[in-house]
Amino acid sequence: METIVLSVVVPMYNEEAVVPALVARLRPVLDGLGVPYEVVAVDDGSADRTAALLLQHGRAWPELRLLKLRRNSGHQAALTAGLHRSRGDWVVSIDADLQDPPETIAEMLALARERHLDVVYGVRADRSTDTPFKRYTAGAYYRLMRRLIGGDVPAQAGDFRLLSREAVDVLKVLPERTPVYRLLVPSLGFTSGSVPYVREQRAAGETKYPLRKMVALAWDSAADFSAAPLRIATWLGALTFLACLALTAFGIVVWANGTVIPGWTSLFLAVLLLAAVQLICYELGDVTPPR
Ligand code: UDP
Ligand code: MG
Numbered sequence: 001m002e003t004i005v006l007s008v009v010v011p012m013y014n015e016e017a018v019v020p021a022l023v024a025r026l027r028p029v030l031d032g033l034g035v036p037y038e039v040v041a042v043d044d045g046s047a048d049r050t051a052a053l054l055l056q057h058g059r060a061w062p063e064l065r066l067l068k069l070r071r072n073s074g075h076q077a078a079l080t081a082g083l084h085r086s087r088g089d090w091v092v093s094i095d096a097d098l099q100d101p102p103e104t105i106a107e108m109l110a111l112a113r114e115r116h117l118d119v120v121y122g123v124r125a126d127r128s129t130d131t132p133f134k135r136y137t138a139g140a141y142y143r144l145m146r147r148l149i150g151g152d153v154p155a156q157a158g159d160f161r162l163l164s165r166e167a168v169d170v171l172k173v174l175p176e177r178t179p180v181y182r183l184l185v186p187s188l189g190f191t192s193g194s195v196p197y198v199r200e201q202r203a204a205g206e207t208k209y210p211l212r213k214m215v216a217l218a219w220d221s222a223a224d225f226s227a228a229p230l231r232i233a234t235w236l237g238a239l240t241f242l243a244c245l246a247l248t249a250f251g252i253v254v255w256a257n258g259t260v261i262p263g264w265t266s267l268f269l270a271v272l273l274l275a276a277v278q279l280i281c282y283e284l285g286d287v288t289p290p291r
Contacts, residue, residue: 005035005089006109009082011075012054012096013044017205019053022096027061029102033109039064041096042082045072074213076179076220079159083168092162093181098203099129100160107195108162118167118190122160125196134207141218145183148226157182157194164190178220187225237279244272 008030010022030037043051043066051068058064067085069078079093090109094100100122108120127135145153159181163171167190176184186192223229251265 002036003089004038004087006030006033006037006105007086007088007091008037008039008105009042009079009086009091009093010039010096011042011044011078011082011093012046012050013072013075013078013208014046014048014050015096015205015208016046016048016050016053018097018203019050019057021098021203023057023061023064025098026102029105030063033106037063038086038088040082040086041066042078043068044074044078045069074216075159075209076181076217079181080179083163084172086168089165090162091165091168093159095158095160097205099200100158101197101200104160104195104197105162111193111195112162112164115193116191117193118164119185119192120162121157121192121194123157123194123196124199126198129199129201137211137214141214141221144218145221145225148222148228149183153183153186157186160197161185166190176224178224180217180221180224183221183225233279237276237281240272240279241276244269244276247272 008026012019015022026039030039039061041054041064043054051066054064054066058066065085067081069081073081082093083091090112092105092108094102094105104122108122111117112120127138130138142153161181163185167185167188170188170190171179171181171184174184248269251260251269254260255265
């Protein structure tokens with residue numbers, strides 16, 4: 001079998017409206033590269049005709065492969081599945097809705113080959129086509145991540161990027177259950193470069209990222225990359241312990257006055273004390289090395 005030079009992973013959730021436009025624009029770009037390639041379209045448990053349309057287009061486009069997830073598992077999980085099934089020496093991940101211009105793939109590949117880079121980020125030079133709400137929430141996300149994690153969070157780098165086979169193989173063996181690639185990839189220290197691009201308008205259909213999914217992404221990001229959520233547990237533990245001390249004092253006063261249900265004070269205090277100890281020890285149990 002001839003070796004595949006480039007794999008293009010495209011996560012898709014209910015994207016039936018953009019499939020024709022995607023195929024029409026992506027295919028000439030990839031055919032024009034002059035190297036063997038494959039497209040790994042990951043159907044993230046769509047409820048519409050995304051998978052059927054992909055199969056239909058695949059009949060006339062042998063490089064198009066369909067990977068079908070049984071249920072909607074989220075953008076990052078779809079990327080994970082795609083990375084695991086990709087076979088190319090290089091792997092590009094790109095959104096299905098043509099907000100990431102496919103033409104940029106050629107630039108990414110050329111840059112990676114020329115400079116022997118493991119990672120090339122597509123960096124949004126212009127987001128003016130995004131809604132103000134999207135720009136505001138995205139800005140808040142990157143600010144929060146930089147506060148929690150520190151300096152090396154590349155701003156405006158989403159999931160449009162190229163990875164070398166070596167980088168993909170490293171990502172595949174990491175133990176993360178909910179990888180957030182835009183944070184995970186920079187944290188690995190591979191040589192990298194970037195290609196600016198102008199974010200385009202969604203070609204068709206609606207965003208598949210409602211607020212609920214954005215919050216889930218932010219939560220996974222914080223939980224994977226920062227000890228802040230664990231510290232919340234420690235502070236809760238400290239507060240519970242203080243409440244326990246106050247109630248001990250209160251309990252002694254009430255007991256001295258003889259108006260108490262037998263056993264209640266000791267039982268209640270034991271419960272509170274144990275809760276405090278557990279919350280405080282929660283952070284001590286985290287053995288993840290600092291990044
Ligand atoms: N996506 C996915 N699973 C999901 C949500 C989104 O695979 O549960 C895909 C979606 O089909 C698209 C990409 O992730 O290819 C980015 O989603 P979208 O363009 O809707 O996000 P936005 O650009 O609005 O942030
Ligand atoms: Mg989009």
